[in-house]
Amino acid sequence: MDIxxxxxxxxxxxxxxxxxxxxxxxxxxxxxxxxxxxHGDLMxxxxxAMIGVVALxxxxxxxxxxxxxxxTLAAMAMERIAxxxxxxxxxxxxxxxxxxxxxxxxxxxxxxxSARPQALPFPPMFSGAMDLGFARIGNIQAISIVVAVLALIxxxxxxxxxxxxxxxxxxxxxxxxxxxxGVQANxxxxxxxxxxxxxxxxxxxxWIAQRGSVDPALGFNPVIKAFIAVTLGGxxxxxxxxxxxLFLGLLEVFLRAYLPEDTLPYREAVALTLVVFVLLFxxxxxxxxxxxxx
Amino acid sequence: MISDAKRRAxxxxxxxxxxxxVTSFAAWAFLGxxxxxxxxxxLILIVASLGMSSFSAMTGILSFGxxxxxxxxxxxxxxxxxxxxxKGMLLPxxxxxxxxxxxxxxxxxxVTVAVVTLIGVVLGLPIARLGGSEAAIATLGLLLIVHAVxxxxxxxxxxxxxxxxxxxxxxxxAYFAAAAGAIFxxxxxxxxxxxxxxxxxxxxxxxxxxxxxxxxxxxWAVFAFSAAVSALAGVMLGHHLTVFSPKEFHFxxxxxxxxxxxxxxxxxxxxxxxxxxxxxxxxxxxxxxxxSGIFADLMGQSVFGLTDVGLSIAVLWVLYRHNEGLFGHRExxxxxxxxxxTPPKLPEAAAIxxxxxxxxxxxxxxxxxxxxxxxxxxxxxxxxxxxxIVGLIGPNGSGKTTLLGCIAGTHTASTGxxxxxxxxxxxxxxxxxxEQGIGRTFQTIRLFARKSAxxxxxxxxxxxxxxxxxxAAYAQAMGFLEMLWIGDxxxxxxxxxxxxxxxxxxxxRAMALRPAILLLDEPAAGMNxxxxxxxxxxxxxxxxxxxxxxxxxxxxxxxMMRLCERILVLNKGQLIAHGSPAEIRTNEHxxxxxxxxxxxxxxxxxxxxx
Numbered sequence: 001m002d003i004x005x006x007x008x009x010x011x012x013x014x015x016x017x018x019x020x021x022x023x024x025x026x027x028x029x030x031x032x033x034x035x036x037x038x039h040g041d042l043m044x045x046x047x048x049a050m051i052g053v054v055a056l057x058x059x060x061x062x063x064x065x066x067x068x069x070x071x072t073l074a075a076m077a078m079e080r081i082a083x084x085x086x087x088x089x090x091x092x093x094x095x096x097x098x099x100x101x102x103x104x105x106x107x108x109x110x111x112x113x114s115a116r117p118q119a120l121p122f123p124p125m126f127s128g129a130m131d132l133g134f135a136r137i138g139n140i141q142a143i144s145i146v147v148a149v150l151a152l153i154x155x156x157x158x159x160x161x162x163x164x165x166x167x168x169x170x171x172x173x174x175x176x177x178x179x180x181x182g183v184q185a186n187x188x189x190x191x192x193x194x195x196x197x198x199x200x201x202x203x204x205x206x207w208i209a210q211r212g213s214v215d216p217a218l219g220f221n222p223v224i225k226a227f228i229a230v231t232l233g234g235x236x237x238x239x240x241x242x243x244x245x246l247f248l249g250l251l252e253v254f255l256r257a258y259l260p261e262d263t264l265p266y267r268e269a270v271a272l273t274l275v276v277f278v279l280l281f282x283x284x285x286x287x288x289x290x291x292x293x294x
Numbered sequence: 295m296i297s298d299a300k301r302r303a304x305x306x307x308x309x310x311x312x313x314x315x316v317t318s319f320a321a322w323a324f325l326g327x328x329x330x331x332x333x334x335x336x337l338i339l340i341v342a343s344l345g346m347s348s349f350s351a352m353t354g355i356l357s358f359g360x361x362x363x364x365x366x367x368x369x370x371x372x373x374x375x376x377x378x379x380x381k382g383m384l385l386p387x388x389x390x391x392x393x394x395x396x397x398x399x400x401x402x403x404x405v406t407v408a409v410v411t412l413i414g415v416v417l418g419l420p421i422a423r424l425g426g427s428e429a430a431i432a433t434l435g436l437l438l439i440v441h442a443v444x445x446x447x448x449x450x451x452x453x454x455x456x457x458x459x460x461x462x463x464x465x466x467x468a469y470f471a472a473a474a475g476a477i478f479x480x481x482x483x484x485x486x487x488x489x490x491x492x493x494x495x496x497x498x499x500x501x502x503x504x505x506x507x508x509x510x511x512x513x514w515a516v517f518a519f520s521a522a523v524s525a526l527a528g529v530m531l532g533h534h535l536t537v538f539s540p541k542e543f544h545f546x547x548x549x550x551x552x553x554x555x556x557x558x559x560x561x562x563x564x565x566x567x568x569x570x571x572x573x574x575x576x577x578x579x580x581x582x583x584x585x586s587g588i589f590a591d592l593m594g595q596s597v598f599g600l601t602d603v604g605l606s607i608a609v610l611w612v613l614y615r616h617n618e619g620l621f622g623h624r625e626x627x628x629x630x631x632x633x634x635x636t637p638p639k640l641p642e643a644a645a646i647x648x649x650x651x652x653x654x655x656x657x658x659x660x661x662x663x664x665x666x667x668x669x670x671x672x673x674x675x676x677x678x679x680x681x682x683i684v685g686l687i688g689p690n691g692s693g694k695t696t697l698l699g700c701i702a703g704t705h706t707a708s709t710g711x712x713x714x715x716x717x718x719x720x721x722x723x724x725x726x727x728x729e730q731g732i733g734r735t736f737q738t739i740r741l742f743a744r745k746s747a748x749x750x751x752x753x754x755x756x757x758x759x760x761x762x763x764x765x766a767a768y769a770q771a772m773g774f775l776e777m778l779w780i781g782d783x784x785x786x787x788x789x790x791x792x793x794x795x796x797x798x799x800x801x802x803r804a805m806a807l808r809p810a811i812l813l814l815d816e817p818a819a820g821m822n823x824x825x826x827x828x829x830x831x832x833x834x835x836x837x838x839x840x841x842x843x844x845x846x847x848x849x850x851x852x853x854m855m856r857l858c859e860r861i862l863v864l865n866k867g868q869l870i871a872h873g874s875p876a877e878i879r880t881n882e883h884x885x886x887x888x889x890x891x892x893x894x895x896x897x898x899x900x901x902x903x904x
Contacts (some may be wrong), residue, residue, distance in 0.1 A: 224438065
């Protein structure tokens with residue numbers, strides 16, 4: 001039982017991180033139909049920014065704050081430079097341009113910083129574990145879950161209470177109608193990118209805390225997982241993104257824990273195959289809606 | 295005799311292969327080993343990118359997955375061709391039967407392509423079922439799954455370590471043959487029936503279904519075909535490299551293939567070939583620049599990744615200029631025709647046999663459609679025989695289009711039944727309903743916008759009557775265009791036609807099914823008086839010649855009163871009146887629904903009939 005609990009915690013912490021990434025992707029996709037490959041590079045950038053700030057001798061919380069600010073500004077800059085000229089282009093075009101942006105950033109990290117992992121030691125409170133009597137839970141896992149839940153609550157509050165969030169949700173339903181209602185498209189999209197940047201930054205901090213180092217390709221794997229989570233949840237559905245992220249995280253962790261020893265190398269393939277199976281029977285994902293034909 | 299479109303396909307292939315032949319010959323006769331290897335790699339890259347583009351170009355779905363098939367094929371062919379002794383050292387844990395196999399490369403090519411195609415058939419089903427963006431992500435999942443499996447199956451693949459000692463295909467002519475073969479097959483397929491059907495789905499899936507095209511089946515078939523071409527590329531690549539590991543067939547290759555597609559034009563075989571040439575030149579140039587050390591001197595450190603940056607910038611450059619790559623959706627023959635200013639000649643129109651339909655009856659019984667608490671259509675019953683023209687009118691939001699959708703299968707009735715000639719169609723898919731003999735047009739025009747007008751109709755002919763030769767299909771399509779008075783526009787791109795012409799093209803496409811029943815959703819919307827008069831004569835002649843039954847929705851009441859024998863009136867989802875135009879004109883309920891108040895019949899009679 002306690003092993004199950006520990007795995008559940010691990011799954012939730014991984015899934016929570018995926019969910020943070022996925023909801024950022026879903027916000028952007030639902031507004032402008034862009035699947036942003038460069039989303040993962042925001043995580044990487046957060047890491048490098050933190051390393052820089054720590055190297056300056058500033059306290060760790062300041063480093064985290066600077067990392068998040070860097071991710072936010074980078075997301076907004078990315079939108080301004082790379083995606084705005086393509087507004088209204090096909091989904092495939094935008095996806096490819098984001099892939100190109102990601103490649104350029106990746107090379108830039110390699111050339112300007114280093115191809116090798118750079119250490120980013122986290123304060124002791126992130127390592128170690130708590131003994132709850134019935135189960136031992138890693139601090140970082142606990143922190144991941146708490147942070148992910150808090151972030152999702154805040155995002156929820158933004159989306160359902162603030163004018164910005166209401167505009168984002170309206171734009172996710174019907175972007176053109178939202179513009180006609182007087183919402184400025186450029187400002188809205190820019191802020192939406194900012195929001196997705198913060199979330200990617202938070203996910204980046206949590207991700208790096210588990211690994212202790214930053215390398216140029218850091219964001220690639222998690223963001224691909226987040227793509228899959230978003231698809232699983234139903235492309236464009238914000239709640240679906242969260243569900244998909246949690247589902248994928250739990251699936252990966254439980255497969256690792258409970259698959260027979262000799263099939264372990266296949267666990268990634270098994271997890272993805274299960275996801276494909278879900279999509280085979282529910283092509284529109286958990287929360288996706290099919291479009292009306294007129 | 296083959297059709298004009300197929301003849302153009304063969305001409306394109308011959309030109310492209312001819313250029314490659316000259317290049318290969320020059321490389322064989324004059325170039326040193328390393329430059330010959332570059333040309334060889336180009337030839338392989340052409341096969342690989344054609345494998346990917348045959349799926350992406352025809353279906354419009356971006357693929358990240360085809361590098362997986364290339365990798366599977368390379369590994370499989372290596373297993374089959376490495377000499378037994380060497381294999382024992384390299385892969386000691388192979389099962390006995392596989393360890394004992396040793397084939398010549400040509401035999402391995404056949405086995406490998408067959409096996410990988412089969413894998414493509416299995417993996418293609420979920421991808422064929424998904425929508426565009428979801429399918430693109432699913433192909434990415436496919437790449438990851440296959441990569442993970444290849445690495446995990448270390449007994450067969452050495453995991454992430456390199457396989458070496460794979461026999462080399464030395465002759466450049468083998469690579470040339472593979473490239474030329476891939477060009478002919480993919481270019482021909484794009485012009486053949488399967489290509490036409492797939493491109494129709496790419497252009498507009500609901501419209502494709504409305505003429506009886508089955509999207510999942512078509513996309514699935516195209517996917518399997520593209521897996522076969524990719525497998526060919528994989529075999530050639532494996533036997534060219536002779537040493538490789540799984541990372542050779544991962545994101546870098548995928549990215550290169552994507553760049554080729556973008557540069558060449560997303561939906562063109564000719565463009566893909568030219569894109570491969572461009573990318574090879576770009577990569578080779580940048581690689582030499584990188585090796586020359588100029589950048590290293592500038593930056594004070596060794597620079598790598600220049601080729602990736604170059605490719606990325608090339609992609610962004612193409613995308614920012616908002617163009618569709620070098621060729622867009624055009625092929626070489628289109629470009630040449632453009633230079634010479636000679637549009638393809640119009641096919642001779644075939645006389646459409648005027649056999650009248652066996653009389654059938656569309657029976658709509660108690661159909662309701664509810665969305666949550668909102669009842670859009672409420673218990674509607676009526677019948678429509680072949681040869682009848684029946685109008686469906688009602689205020690905006692009264693449920694007309696929803697009712698039409700319930701008949702055409704884009705919506706499913708919550709309760710009630712729809713039958714045609716005794717066949718229950720209530721839960722049938724749109725393409726099944728088209729097959730049963732119900733054609734339709736859409737309220738918001740849905741054409742295959744980037745295809746020519748005649749190709750729009752040919753798609754319907756090819757879907758409905760697969761046994762026809764393509765030439766006969768074009769002739770018939772021409773006949774339907776002339777029937778709608780738009781024969782002279784056959785070669786115009788459908789999306790560039792005027793509004794009224796687009797409406798007629800939609801009707802021509804629906805008529806190409808030879809339907810028993812035709813559903814028209816606001817065909818006269820936005821037409822001037824002359825145009826709607828023309829439309830009326832056309833519809834009457836269609837009924838006369840083919841005995842088709844027509845259910846027409848329109849707000850042009852004058853037209854409806856003159857055209858229809860009976861009129862159904864919907865209001866708030868309910869059928870409030872049903873009768874001859876004269877009866878409808880004086881019906882109290884109708885007047886109330888339209889005018890929103892009780893009034894004397896006389897005043898409103900005037901209003902309604904103007």
